[in-house]
Amino acid sequence: MSSDRERDTVLQTRLVPMVSLDEVRDHAEAVRRLVKWEAIGVLLDEGPGAIVVVLLEDTRVVGALRFCLSSAESVKAIQAYGRDSDLTEMRCWQGHTMSDEQLVDLDKLTAIWQESSDQASSLDTQEVEDFFNQIETGTRKRGRGADMTVETRNQVLFDAHGRCMFEGCGTALTVDPLTGQRGNFAYLAHNVASSEGGARGVPYLSDRLSNRPDNILLLCDTHHRIIDTVAKADYPAERLSAMRQRFCRDVERLLDGLSRPPVPAFCVAWPVHQQTISVPSELQIAQALTPIGVRLDGQPNVLSDNETVLRSAEADTDNFWELMRSTVEHVAEQILRQSHVKAYRAALFAMGLMPSLIALGAKLGNKCEITPILRSRKHGLWYWPANQPRGEFFGIEGLEDLSNSEHEVCLKLALTASPEIMDATAEALGYRVVSVVANKDVIGNEALGHPDDGNLFRQRMQELLHKLGDNHGVERIHLLPCASNAACVFFGQAFDSHHPELMIYDFDPAKGPMVARLRVRNIDNRCSVDANVDSNSGPRGEMPR
Incomplete structure (x- = not known):
């Protein structure tokens, strides 16, 4: 608006209420030259302490005014801003009092109008007069309103x-x-x-x-x-x-979930640095399955629940990772066997250290429809934070720097964060680096926030692993992950026959460089997981294949 005078016209509530019908009619003529509106409403607060006439474009307040007139003149005043046949919608912001600041702000008045949409009724001319007459006389209707039918x-x-x-x-x-x-x-x-x-x-x-x-x-x-x-x-x-x-x-x-196909839900809770992980409630499971278009079949099946032997072992010992290797093999076998009757369709609520989750995904493979579910670090709940798929929420960098005979590369999977220790580890290994990095606007635990994004991510990672092997001669990938539980499983599921073997690293509890913990590779077209590995060899005493 170009002047204070025009602002005062559109927001007459900046001034004292109008006290004559002629003043109202002059204002109606002036405001018509400045804004257009479709309907007229009456907005009141608790008491009412304030009664404001609002000019509406759809549900947005484009003008506001007040007047102090008799009930009969109040009807004529409202008619000055509309047509005789118009219904006037009245809304009450019950339990609240409009402040001076709110009365002179179109955005704030719009918010109040929209909040009060259920405390509303459309009034004809006689009903508008009855309302203002009730306000003028200060009377209240006694007794209860109409009985419920x-x-x-x-x-x-x-x-x-x-x-x-x-x-x-x-x-x-x-x-x-x-x-x-x-x-x-x-x-x-x-x-x-x-x-x-x-x-x-x-x-x-x-x-x-x-x-x-x-x-x-x-x-x-x-x-x-x-x-x-x-x-x-x-x-x-x-x-x-x-x-x-x-x-x-x-x-x-x-x-609505009753019409969806039932699938089993498998819960896998592996302790993280001796900290126990809670399995999801049935309500969390139901909510997490909704975006996938399925419902829970029976009770959730808890395959692993913070077993004492896993909680008591130190994550930086050979015994722990050998134990995790056998646990991954056992859990994957259980999931595939039990989901067979559902055509290998299931939901997977898995949480643990990143190498274990990636290895589990690799053992499950990408020919089944087993969908990992995100566990939010922020809220400690199992759910999908994004209502709609984000699409390409990540970028792939470094492929253009590779030759056609690299043999070994580092692959940074930086979806939750990109810590300096990851770069230091890659530099120490001395191989060329390919990076999968979440976009800046979503990087974090919830970067992969919708199951459709997980499916897209798995497909892109499968294509990337093929490309590294076929186009660049890569035989071994040193995988440096920093990603959510769901992203780790989705990545593992991307692993396929004839892909380069994966050396999967984890962060060192002693804050040193990342350490190789598990190796995933194909032997005779079967996915194999090995423990007790280092970055320069296969399992102890065995040269890499």
């Missing part, structure tokens, strides 16, 4: 599926968990109160919203008391509306 009650019960809608509760309200007695133990609780004098009551709107299903929550006794008595100030109407919407959305998403 059978149809409304049933709709709320259908939406809730017989469970408490309070966030984090979900208690079944058709059975007593102590006695097993079946019955109706639910409360139908109004969001905006049915009575204007009740908890979250709103002048004029209470009666109009009393019989609307989306204004009613199914609650247990405890949470009914919390929102209406114990902590009602903490639960304004817009918070309860958002809670109800999330409940309905989550329930529908979970129930």
Whole structure:
């Protein structure tokens, strides 16, 4: 806007309320020259302490004004900004008071308008006059609003599926968990109160919203008391509306899972430097399987759960890695055998040291549909943080520097971070370096944040390993990983027949250069995992193949 005068016209709330109908009409004519709008709304806060007329372009507030007129003149004032036939939408920001700063900011008014979308009703001309008359006289309607109809009650019960809608509760309200007695133990609780004098009551709107299903929550006794008595100030109407919407959305998403094909879920928890790893809950499993388009078949199958022998062993000893080698072989065999009846489709919740996870992925291979699930380091939960695939979330560097007879190369897998010790290790090994690095905007534990990205990553890594062997004569790859659990398994699954062998390194607990821990290679078209390796030889006493 080019001047303060124009700003004052569009945001008349910067000035004192208009007190005459002529002043309103002059303002309506002036503001039409500056902005365009599709509809008119009335926005009020708790009390109400403020009543603002807003000019709307879709759901965005493009102008705002206030006036102080009689109820009859208030109707004419609103008509000055629209047509006689227009309905006027009224919304209440219940439980909140609009500040001076919010009243003079279109973005803040837009946010308030959108937050209040469920505390709303469309009024015709007579109803607008009735509302302003009620405000003018300071009267409140006594008693409760319209009774709930059978149809409304049933709709709320259908939406809730017989469970408490309070966030984090979900208690079944058709059975007593102590006695097993079946019955109706639910409360139908109004969001905006049915009575204007009740908890979250709103002048004029209470009666109009009393019989609307989306204004009613199914609650247990405890949470009914919390929102209406114990902590009602903490639960304004817009918070309860958002809670109800999330409940309905989550329930529908979970129930939609019933139509998806069932697959087994395998849990593999290998301790990391003697720290135990928690296996996922059934809720985490259900949520993690949704993006894959499958559901859990029966109970999760825990194949390895922080066994004492693994927790007690030091990760930098030969005995530990020989133990891990045999454990990887055993777990991979169990997964393939048990997933056979499901056409080798399964979900894998695996966590452990990076070489073990890469070796496990290699043993499982890429001909099956076994999908590793991400464990978020940030939240300690098993889930996919990205709602949509990111696509090429990484770049590949260094291929252009390779000859056609390299024999050995270093491959940096830097998706979580690119620590200096990784570069120092590569420099000490003395081979040319190829780097797979996450894009700067996503690098971190959640860089691979969607299962479709995992499938793409596995495909690209398979192509890269083929290219290194076929185009550049590479026979051995020194793999320096810094990646999430899911990325490690996906990378391992990329390993295929005729690929160069992988020497898989891990960080040294003593903070020295990275150390070779496991070797993955093909022997007679079978994937083999060896322990007790170093960067210059095969298993102890054996030259590399």
